[in-house]
Amino acid sequence: MTWIEIDRSSGISLYRQIYDCYRRKILQGEMRSGEQLPSTRELAANLQVSRNIVIEAYEQLLAEGYIEGRHGSGTYVAEGAYLEGIGGQAAPSPLSDALTGHEQRDIIHFRPGIPALDLFPRKLWGKLTEQIYNQAPHDAFGYGKPEGRHELRTAVTRYLRRTRGILCEPEQLLITTGATQALGLIAKLLLASGSEVIVEDPLTHEIHTIFKMPGAELLPIPVDEQGLLTQLLPHDRKPAFTYVTPSHQFPMGGVLPIQRRVQLIQFARATDSYIVEDDYDSEFRYDSAPISSLQGLDPERVIYIGTFSKIVSPALRIGYLILPPSLIERARDLKWLTDLHTPALEQLTLARFIEEGYLERHIAKMKKVYRKRRDFMVQTLQQRFGDNMRIMGSSTGLHLLAEFPGIEFTQDVLSKIEAYGVRVHPVEIHAIRKGTGHEHRILLGYGNVSEANIAEGIRRLAAALSAIQSL
Numbered sequence: 001m002t003w004i005e006i007d008r009s010s011g012i013s014l015y016r017q018i019y020d021c022y023r024r025k026i027l028q029g030e031m032r033s034g035e036q037l038p039s040t041r042e043l044a045a046n047l048q049v050s051r052n053i054v055i056e057a058y059e060q061l062l063a064e065g066y067i068e069g070r071h072g073s074g075t076y077v078a079e080g081a082y083l084e085g086i087g088g089q090a091a092p093s094p095l096s097d098a099l100t101g102h103e104q105r106d107i108i109h110f111r112p113g114i115p116a117l118d119l120f121p122r123k124l125w126g127k128l129t130e131q132i133y134n135q136a137p138h139d140a141f142g143y144g145k146p147e148g149r150h151e152l153r154t155a156v157t158r159y160l161r162r163t164r165g166i167l168c169e170p171e172q173l174l175i176t177t178g179a180t181q182a183l184g185l186i187a188k189l190l191l192a193s194g195s196e197v198i199v200e201d202p203l204t205h206e207i208h209t210i211f212k213m214p215g216a217e218l219l220p221i222p223v224d225e226q227g228l229l230t231q232l233l234p235h236d237r238k239p240a241f242t243y244v245t246p247s248h249q250f251p252m253g254g255v256l257p258i259q260r261r262v263q264l265i266q267f268a269r270a271t272d273s274y275i276v277e278d279d280y281d282s283e284f285r286y287d288s289a290p291i292s293s294l295q296g297l298d299p300e301r302v303i304y305i306g307t308f309s310k311i312v313s314p315a316l317r318i319g320y321l322i323l324p325p326s327l328i329e330r331a332r333d334l335k336w337l338t339d340l341h342t343p344a345l346e347q348l349t350l351a352r353f354i355e356e357g358y359l360e361r362h363i364a365k366m367k368k369v370y371r372k373r374r375d376f377m378v379q380t381l382q383q384r385f386g387d388n389m390r391i392m393g394s395s396t397g398l399h400l401l402a403e404f405p406g407i408e409f410t411q412d413v414l415s416k417i418e419a420y421g422v423r424v425h426p427v428e429i430h431a432i433r434k435g436t437g438h439e440h441r442i443l444l445g446y447g448n449v450s451e452a453n454i455a456e457g458i459r460r461l462a463a464a465l466s467a468i469q470s471l
């Protein structure tokens, strides 16, 4: 009988590993038709997993015809599932690697916007979760309110007051399923077919799509190394809002100076429009002093978006909106009609994590880790490329930008780089107007990459670029 092994640290579900393993063995002919598989009970005991997991994997293999059950005598490899020359390829992943972060090969992925996943405070989070499950009031297990648990809204309000100088009442806060949902809600709330939105160019390409979905027209304003070029704001237009990432422009990395913040607010007042301030990672600031949030400068006009994806984990899917009073009621209704509310028990765990002081300690610890990784990446890039490369936007966040004059990061070039075992992200995909210089720039995320992998990844990148240039 053929037994298999599983890897609990791989991040791939156990069900999927069992299914993949038998499927591969059958397709490759390692298990021949008529060969018996262990019973689900035996395999579960052998692998120390729940029997349901094995049953689920067997049911999938059965449904796809790889195996068959013979009444009363067990499970066997079916006829005709051996395919010559299939090699070692795994079944296609149900989710794309870009979404799950799984790497099929030994690829070093400088993916921007991912915190150090191995440093998530698992034990502490587990302990707090257990406390919440034991102690939360009964109502926490029912349907909640669209604006979120009051415990979390109060904890976030106090946290923002302490650390960001943002003054708001818990009533102005709407807990969302990440900043992404907050952006979707704003788009539905304020945009319709034909509306105009002013956006930074470049801007996260998913956000282009979110704003375009209701049929709005994007009015792109270029950014420089300090962020939005506010002198180019079009005073003859009537936008619904201007979307900005003033604490750390994504992807270019600039921090918007106070003079431009003031100009932006003057523009919003003159055009009677809103500003959407997306503050997705400003807690990780290494070289510069924080600048007042736009929200603090004009709470009536600014819609502020925050997220716990970078400071705790993107898997939490918890973010929030601070809304001017005039929008609160409609935003709550829309959230209710979208998904009723964000999962309540995670909200309570997070509230406790904040109120007991763990969040600020975790941020302080992670800031040291990221600063070291940032310094190391800057130093390694400079050693490898010297004057042939320019670093931008490295003072904040979890990524920096590297410009290589003379190299155009086309899809073909990126595939060639990946063949060397390193994946980088082009800035050009985030550009609204193409061909304005971003083709020579890549994003290098270091949040979830160890120093050893930074060194190896940059070595591979240098080898790839030198091979490409000598072609």
Ligand SMILES: Cc1ncc(COP(=O)(O)O)c(C=O)c1O
Residues within 6 Å of the ligand: 113, 177, 178, 179, 180, 181, 204, 245, 250, 278, 280, 306, 307, 308, 309, 314, 318, 319
């Ligand atoms: C500028 C910007 N805003 C928002 C988000 C989304 O964050 P969340 O995970 O909270 O949906 C991202 C993700 O990286 C981002 O880059």
